[in-house]
Amino acid sequence: MGHKIAVLPGDGIGSEITEQAVRVLRALDLDLEIQTAPVGGAAYDAMEHPLPPSTLELAKKSSAVLFGAVGDWKYDSLPRELRPEQAILGLRKAMGLFANLRPAILYPQLANASSLKPEVVSGLNILIVRELTGDIYFGQPRGVREVADGPFKGERQGFDTMHYAESEVRRIAHVGFQAARKRSQKLCSVDKSNVLETSQFWRDIMIDVAREYPDVQLSHMYVDNAAMQLVRAPKEFDVIVTGNLFGDILSDEAAMLTGSIGMLPSASLNASNQGLYEPSHGSAPDIAGKNIANPLATILSAAMLLRYSLGATAQADRIEAAVQAVLELGLRTADIFEAGTRKVSTSEMGDAVLKALK
Amino acid sequence: MGHKIAVLPGDGIGSEITEQAVRVLRALDLDLEIQTAPVGGAAYDAMEHPLPPSTLELAKKSSAVLFGAVGDWKYDSLPRELRPEQAILGLRKAMGLFANLRPAILYPQLANASSLKPEVVSGLNILIVRELTGDIYFGQPRGVREVADGPFKGERQGFDTMHYAESEVRRIAHVGFQAARKRSQKLCSVDKSNVLETSQFWRDIMIDVAREYPDVQLSHMYVDNAAMQLVRAPKEFDVIVTGNLFGDILSDEAAMLTGSIGMLPSASLNASNQGLYEPSHGSAPDIAGKNIANPLATILSAAMLLRYSLGATAQADRIEAAVQAVLELGLRTADIFEAGTRKVSTSEMGDAVLKALK
Ligand SMILES: CC(C)[C@H](C(=O)O)[C@@H](O)C(=O)O
Ligand SMILES: CC(C)[C@H](C(=O)O)[C@@H](O)C(=O)O
Numbered sequence: 001m002g003h004k005i006a007v008l009p010g011d012g013i014g015s016e017i018t019e020q021a022v023r024v025l026r027a028l029d030l031d032l033e034i035q036t037a038p039v040g041g042a043a044y045d046a047m048e049h050p051l052p053p054s055t056l057e058l059a060k061k062s063s064a065v066l067f068g069a070v071g072d073w074k075y076d077s078l079p080r081e082l083r084p085e086q087a088i089l090g091l092r093k094a095m096g097l098f099a100n101l102r103p104a105i106l107y108p109q110l111a112n113a114s115s116l117k118p119e120v121v122s123g124l125n126i127l128i129v130r131e132l133t134g135d136i137y138f139g140q141p142r143g144v145r146e147v148a149d150g151p152f153k154g155e156r157q158g159f160d161t162m163h164y165a166e167s168e169v170r171r172i173a174h175v176g177f178q179a180a181r182k183r184s185q186k187l188c189s190v191d192k193s194n195v196l197e198t199s200q201f202w203r204d205i206m207i208d209v210a211r212e213y214p215d216v217q218l219s220h221m222y223v224d225n226a227a228m229q230l231v232r233a234p235k236e237f238d239v240i241v242t243g244n245l246f247g248d249i250l251s252d253e254a255a256m257l258t259g260s261i262g263m264l265p266s267a268s269l270n271a272s273n274q275g276l277y278e279p280s281h282g283s284a285p286d287i288a289g290k291n292i293a294n295p296l297a298t299i300l301s302a303a304m305l306l307r308y309s310l311g312a313t314a315q316a317d318r319i320e321a322a323v324q325a326v327l328e329l330g331l332r333t334a335d336i337f338e339a340g341t342r343k344v345s346t347s348e349m350g351d352a353v354l355k356a357l358k
Numbered sequence: 359m360g361h362k363i364a365v366l367p368g369d370g371i372g373s374e375i376t377e378q379a380v381r382v383l384r385a386l387d388l389d390l391e392i393q394t395a396p397v398g399g400a401a402y403d404a405m406e407h408p409l410p411p412s413t414l415e416l417a418k419k420s421s422a423v424l425f426g427a428v429g430d431w432k433y434d435s436l437p438r439e440l441r442p443e444q445a446i447l448g449l450r451k452a453m454g455l456f457a458n459l460r461p462a463i464l465y466p467q468l469a470n471a472s473s474l475k476p477e478v479v480s481g482l483n484i485l486i487v488r489e490l491t492g493d494i495y496f497g498q499p500r501g502v503r504e505v506a507d508g509p510f511k512g513e514r515q516g517f518d519t520m521h522y523a524e525s526e527v528r529r530i531a532h533v534g535f536q537a538a539r540k541r542s543q544k545l546c547s548v549d550k551s552n553v554l555e556t557s558q559f560w561r562d563i564m565i566d567v568a569r570e571y572p573d574v575q576l577s578h579m580y581v582d583n584a585a586m587q588l589v590r591a592p593k594e595f596d597v598i599v600t601g602n603l604f605g606d607i608l609s610d611e612a613a614m615l616t617g618s619i620g621m622l623p624s625a626s627l628n629a630s631n632q633g634l635y636e637p638s639h640g641s642a643p644d645i646a647g648k649n650i651a652n653p654l655a656t657i658l659s660a661a662m663l664l665r666y667s668l669g670a671t672a673q674a675d676r677i678e679a680a681v682q683a684v685l686e687l688g689l690r691t692a693d694i695f696e697a698g699t700r701k702v703s704t705s706e707m708g709d710a711v712l713k714a715l716k
């Protein structure tokens with residue numbers, strides 16, 4: 001019986017980039033049952049909801065979801081619950097995908113792409129472990145209400161609730177410590193415990209879980225300082241673990257340090273290693289349909305899918321090696337093109353990866 | 359009758375850097391009544407509270423506060439409400455300092471100090487307008503409680519409340535628009551309105567206030583994207599307006615883009631232009647007492663004090679020109695030293711600024 005993989009291309013460049021990743025997956029002699037469904041704006045257009053029940057059903061019964069990207073300006077005026085981004089929030093919550101792994105890797109062949117000096121970023125390899133189903137993203141109550149007392153009494157007030165329960169922090173702590181154990185034995189937990197109760201609670205639990213990992217060195221950093229240190233000396237980080245909101249900000253900042261966000265995959269896992277895999281970049285509606293988008297982040301997301309949800313380590317390694325090989329050959333999509341390399345289209349990049357796989 | 363200025367040196371290098379700024383203020387032929395009081399760890403040591411009532415009283419009855427820096431590892435084990443940072447939060451709240459102005463300026467003479475490529479940051483001049491008395495920093499309720507229902511029912515949970523009332527957003531919006539009007543007529547409001555109700559509320563009010571400033575072009579950006587764009591192309595920003603939490607993170611990130619955070623002042627103002635002025639950097643206990651810290655951020659904070667709280671524009675201009683002049687002369691404290699310049703101590707830098715004022 002094959003592994004079920006749901007492919008959700010989404011909007012903008014989503015279908016072009018997932019198409020190349022699917023070609024790569026199919027070329028690997030694995031027994032995969034691949035099914036595609038609409039999500040995001042495309043799903044709203046076709047079925048009046050960004051995450052139609054049939055799409056959610058398919059995702060839930062699959063071993064893994066390969067996700068393209070969602071979003072387009074044209075949906076900006078929809079009520080929030082119908083906007084494309086709600087699909088990704090809905091999938092995370094419904095599938096319990098609490099652990100988001102976001103590598104920020106600077107490929108040596110692309111060192112020039114960074115806006116930072118080469119000596120500051122060359123060899124950069126950070127893993128951000130972001131909690132993905134808790135925090136202020138989903139906390140209740142939230143909304144707009146009337147202020148009950150104090151200086152703004154009687155006014156309207158927008159409000160949200162940030163919170164983390166003990167076991168939510170514990171399980172993401174374990175993901176962080178285990179990742180650190182496989183890498184440099186260093187884990188940096190980022191919070192704002194000088195101001196937030198949620199963060200103080202988070203920090204206390206991190207310290208408690210650390211006792212189970214005497215081989216890993218735990219440090220703590222405030223989120224404002226982390227945002228600074230990522231700019232100053234990013235290579236001082238190895239594995240970072242943080243909450244949903246801070247992780248959203250820091251993982252994007254870290255990704256951009258590489259200058260080649262078109263190369264960066266991500267994985268979002270639940271407790272049974274079911275996962276959703278997507279590139280770190282967005283749907284780029286401005287270049288959609290032109291066959292010029294970079295499919296490598298999605299192809300590398302497919303490699304993460306094989307590694308984490310299917311346990312197909314050898315095949316994941318093969319994909320990653322093939323991507324290295326095409327970079328080595330000097331092939332570049334427009335986003336990472338520079339003088340002295342060869343500019344290729346989305347599908348040509350897919351062709352090249354397929355060839356390098358052999 | 360002179361202007362009352364409260365000087366709160368604080369911890370670490372605080373007393374060394376404020377000393378130089380006070381020398382500069384005294385050299386300007388203004389009628390100033392300068393009084394000093396303890397704050398932070400130093401106040402805790404002397405009076406068992408980081409913000410003793412006498413210090414708060416002095417600050418409140420002054421036209422402006424010149425603040426050094428607070429914090430030291432040795433207070434880390436104190437309960438949160440006695441830690442040095444609480445002094446700064448307490449002053450902001452008690453004095454109603456809702457508008458934090460944080461310039462991120464890269465002085466041409468210090469272009470090499472940045473970890474970013476010169477072409478990405480040369481000429482950088484961003485102003486971040488951060489709301490400073492609302493948001494999740496002070497929102498109630500907050501604490502640790504038992505989860506009432508759902509999958510974590512019965513567990514302990516850390517929680518905080520994010521909120522903004524309508525007039526809180528309006529008044530910081532006006533500060534942002536007015537700053538933009540004096541600069542490039544461009545204002546970027548940063549929020550996370552695709553996820554947070556508070557942010558959607560914030561954005562709606564920004565759009566409403568924008569109608570009073572038809573000459574200013576308002577744009578919106580999600581905070582994760584802002585964290586990326588600051589790394590990718592910081593010069594595309596001019597004035598950014600954002601909430602307390604996002605402003606904390608982004609203003610530090612922006613400051614570090616310059617690589618010379620020892621140069622960056624800040625102002626925190628209330629509705630009557632009473633203000634607290636402090637360097638953007640911390641208390642650096644590791645180099646305290648060595649006469650090597652950079653006093654320029656504090657000296658430039660004194661310039662902001664003259665400009666915003668005392669309306670002494672000409673004298674503020676003189677200080678800023680003097681700082682430019684000493685950089686031009688090649689004088690550098692250790693943090694900004696590079697080959698071909700002359701390394702000077704904290705007090706020598708103060709001497710040089712005084713001399714350049716003449
Ligand atoms: C689209 C948005 C809701 C989402 C988030 O904030 O998590 C995105 O920024 C991400 O990081 O995947
Ligand atoms: C010390 C801390 C409470 C403070 C903050 O978070 O506001 C600091 O980071 C700042 O930006 O002034």
